[in-house]
Structure formats: structure tokens, C-alpha cells
Amino acid sequence: MDNIFLGRQPILDRQQNLVAYELLFRPGQVDSVHVADNVNASANVLVNAYGQLGIQRVLGNQRGFINVNQELLLSDAILLLPHQHVVLELLESIVITPEIVQRCLDLKQKGYHLALDDVTTIDERLESLLPIVNVVKVDVLALTDAAIEQLITRLKRWPVVLLAEKVENPVRARLCMDLGFELFQGFFFAKPEIVSGKQIEPSNLSMLQLLSLVMQDGEIEKIEQLLKHQPGLSYNLLRMVNSVAGGLPQKVGSIKQAVMVLGYQQLQRWVQLLLYAVNSSGENNTNALMQTAAIRGRLMELIAAMDRPHDKSYQDRAFMTGIMSLLDALLGMNIQEVVDKLEMPEEMTRALLKREGRLGQQLLLVEASENNDLIQVDKIIVDLGFLDTSALTHAELSALEWAGQIDQ
CATH class of the missing domain: 3.20.20.450 (EAL domain)
Known part of the structure; x- marks a missing residue:
């Protein structure tokens, strides 16, 4: 092709x-x-x-x-x-x-x-x-x-x-x-403007705390306790789990059961995307931001899979990096503050703060693609050495489809 x-x-x-x-x-x-x-x-x-x-x-x-x-x-x-x-x-x-x-x-x-x-x-x-x-x-x-x-x-x-x-x-x-x-x-x-020094909303703070717990494989009881203080999140979680787990013999009725059915990796992804979704009532343009974040995460995961096809942990870190790269815009805070509140692997931190390392290069590629900067796209593809524009396009189409299913 x-x-x-x-x-x-x-x-x-x-x-x-x-x-x-x-x-x-x-x-x-x-x-x-x-x-x-x-x-x-x-x-x-x-x-x-x-x-x-x-x-x-x-x-x-x-x-x-x-x-x-x-x-x-x-x-x-x-x-x-x-x-x-x-x-x-x-x-x-x-x-x-x-x-x-x-x-x-x-x-x-x-x-x-x-x-x-x-x-x-x-x-x-x-x-x-x-x-x-x-x-x-x-x-x-x-x-x-x-x-x-x-x-x-x-x-x-x-x-x-x-x-x-x-x-x-x-x-x-x-x-x-x-x-x-x-x-x-x-x-x-x-992408909403970043307002420096803006205080984090309590619900956003809870979401970040929840995300931090999940990323560190925290105890289910602690995750359950945190979710119990967020009725809207708990409802959304149960609804989502019951819709995707249609093959279960009975409906999931408790937060603990929902976390166990979903698993930590999927829970982490749900929390990351929900950080965007729960702000939609306060920020009219969050719908577009959430879509961009979802596409970024999935696209970086697909690119990472081409880079290291057998390293699932690396692919997961790529997904997280893509999603996290827009949290500063969503929460109105410096990306350094976001990173400080979450204990992330060094590779992700370097990518988010300085666009350095392998994941940093891939994030730069995704951003150049969003901005239609063809010269930068071509340069990064050459630097990465494992990708071409055709493979990138296939990955982008797949990411678009994946992100489009989130609201369905």
C-alpha cells in the first residue's frame, strides 16, 4: 500500500x-x-x-x-x-x-x-x-x-x-x-487553555488519588473506600462493567466485585478516560479533549506494539503516557503538578515533562500528527526507525475507531 x-x-x-x-x-x-x-x-x-x-x-x-x-x-x-x-x-x-x-x-x-x-x-x-x-x-x-x-x-x-x-x-x-x-x-x-495556579476540584483530586492507587496495584479495599465517596463514579463503574461483561451469569452489584471483574489494567484505563468525561458538565469543550486523549492513548499503544511487539508492559506505559499528556489542560494545572501527584515510571515522567526517551519521541510524533506537521512527522518516523507513514495511518484509523466506541 x-x-x-x-x-x-x-x-x-x-x-x-x-x-x-x-x-x-x-x-x-x-x-x-x-x-x-x-x-x-x-x-x-x-x-x-x-x-x-x-x-x-x-x-x-x-x-x-x-x-x-x-x-x-x-x-x-x-x-x-x-x-x-x-x-x-x-x-x-x-x-x-x-x-x-x-x-x-x-x-x-x-x-x-x-x-x-x-x-x-x-x-x-x-x-x-x-x-x-x-x-x-x-x-x-x-x-x-x-x-x-x-x-x-x-x-x-x-x-x-x-x-x-x-x-x-x-x-x-x-x-x-x-x-x-x-x-x-x-x-x-x-484543547482548553491552561490556567496556571488553578486549584484542583475535589472530584478531580479523588480521581487522581484513585488513579494513583490503581497504578500502584493498591489494595482493593482502599480502592473501594475511595470510590464509595464518589457515588457518580461508582454508578458509572457498575454500569460500564455490566455492559461489557454481558456473559456473566448475574449482574455485578458491588464496587469490589466490579473492580475484580474489570481487573487493574482496565480499571486504570477507565479512570484515565473518566477524568475527561466527568468534567464535561463544567467544560463544554471537554468532549473534544476526551476524544483527543483517547485517540492519543490508543495510538501510542499501537505504535509501542510495533516498536516492542512482545512487551505488553511497555505498551501499557505508552497508552498511559498518551492519556496523561492532556491532563494538564483538563485540570488547569502544570503537568509537573500532575506528575508529582502520581508515582509514575521514570520513562513516562521523562516523556511527559521533557518529551525525552522512546515514549517522548512517540508522544512528539502523535502531537505532530494532530497538528498536521508533515515535516516533523517524517523526521520522527526516520528517527524512530521502525515505522513508516502507511503503518502510522493504519494505527491512526484503528485509534479513531477505538475512541469512537467509548461513547457508544
Whole structure:
């Protein structure tokens, strides 16, 4: 199979609910331009990678925004993508000609949704597409506040959904809200800002204590005692155990029994993910953060399995590192504080605090993939020496599917 690259970035609505993902499929380094000669092959690779799991299993109930260059837009291969699940995101590199406008009209008539990417200004050629496209993505990072306001005033003449991309701080997020943007994408929304010195909520502290106990194989009685002080957690645990242990002759009715049925490893994973889930009532954007954490953990586990296929303990540490790498954002505290509260193996501590060691390299790889930093992805893959972009893509697709099952 040809090398391809996959990333996924959350898109949220005004209530910061997760409504779509931008899916980033690339045949190796696309900017090295052999694409004109093999665009059909590249597109088929894209669709094959997609089809291995099925788009619904990758996206859940959300739509997927997919970057499309000029060659792919004009290729028949684009029609292999299911119109009911995707939004074709027209890259700014596309030269808008009458042929391109006609192609967009044809695709819209076939049921496809279209979006314009990285818009910073409107000229006559762009205007020819505005009656056709469904979404306009405005690059707010490249514009001043006044320029954004001017641009939005003009864009409101057309019936398009306005999406603010590259939103990186709360001030810019508030401006975009006030100006009437309907969709949002960027660091601020995908990962809550870290507020230094923020006190840990009691429930979060209990979760960290519970996680610490489980990680150290603490006595079941101590784990049970801690859970008894958290009725919501106890209910969630019993419900989860009874749903996954359907083959048991009778329902699990006690915390102690639930812990024994689940086992320490699965309990640890449940607590790690639940740290994200239980905060969803207080942080609207936690849904996206939880998804990212789940994907990170599973992806790092899969990468570690390729690195050391027979070392299950190493794979578990990789999973934990991926999950833990977003706890600072969730809890509003420095990652050093998180590490200090949990007795972690030295390898994990180095990875989380300094991005050092084998796990640190793998965490850097996952973060580069999330940021669509292809140059960094390629560099780390070479440094690691056991991975290629095709294997990474397969692992990412599997991680997406796994994370998508958590809420089901």
C-alpha cells in the first residue's frame, strides 16, 4: 500500500459541541508534487484507507472535512467519497477557473457539501464560488480584528456557514463569537487553555488519588473506600462493567466485585478516560479533549506494539503516557503538578515533562500528527526507525475507531 497520512482536528459549534472533524489525508509529502501524474492512485489510496474501517466508524455521527487540491477535485476519484458524510474542503492553492466553478456546481448537484479553506480576502474569482459553497473557513490567525469584521460583513451577503479556523486564544474566540461565526476550529477549542495556579476540584483530586492507587496495584479495599465517596463514579463503574461483561451469569452489584471483574489494567484505563468525561458538565469543550486523549492513548499503544511487539508492559506505559499528556489542560494545572501527584515510571515522567526517551519521541510524533506537521512527522518516523507513514495511518484509523466506541 502507498504511504498516506491521516490527521483529525475537531470542529465545534457555538455551544462548543463537537459537530465535525477535519480529516487530513495525504499521499506522503503532497507538496513535493508528483500528484498531477498519480492523482487517481493517490485518491484511491485515500479511499482505500478510509474504507478499511468505514467512514461512519471513523467519524461517528460527525461529518468529515477533507482537503481537496485542484487535481483531485477534477478527478473522477473524488466521486468515490460518500457525499452524505464528507465536506470537500477546497484548498486555497486551487486556481478558480470556469472549469473549477462548473465542477463545483456538478458536485453540489450530486449532493456534496463544499467548503472554502483559508479565506482571508474576497476577490472576483472567489465570489464566483460563494453562491455554490456551503462553508467558508476564515483564517483568523492571519487577520487583524478589524479585517475579520470587514470580511465577515462582506461574506454575510451569501448563504454560507462561517467557520473560524486557527482560533488560538480566548480573546479571539470571543470576537469570533460576537461577529456571528457558527463553527470554530483551533487550539483554543480543541484543547482548553491552561490556567496556571488553578486549584484542583475535589472530584478531580479523588480521581487522581484513585488513579494513583490503581497504578500502584493498591489494595482493593482502599480502592473501594475511595470510590464509595464518589457515588457518580461508582454508578458509572457498575454500569460500564455490566455492559461489557454481558456473559456473566448475574449482574455485578458491588464496587469490589466490579473492580475484580474489570481487573487493574482496565480499571486504570477507565479512570484515565473518566477524568475527561466527568468534567464535561463544567467544560463544554471537554468532549473534544476526551476524544483527543483517547485517540492519543490508543495510538501510542499501537505504535509501542510495533516498536516492542512482545512487551505488553511497555505498551501499557505508552497508552498511559498518551492519556496523561492532556491532563494538564483538563485540570488547569502544570503537568509537573500532575506528575508529582502520581508515582509514575521514570520513562513516562521523562516523556511527559521533557518529551525525552522512546515514549517522548512517540508522544512528539502523535502531537505532530494532530497538528498536521508533515515535516516533523517524517523526521520522527526516520528517527524512530521502525515505522513508516502507511503503518502510522493504519494505527491512526484503528485509534479513531477505538475512541469512537467509548461513547457508544
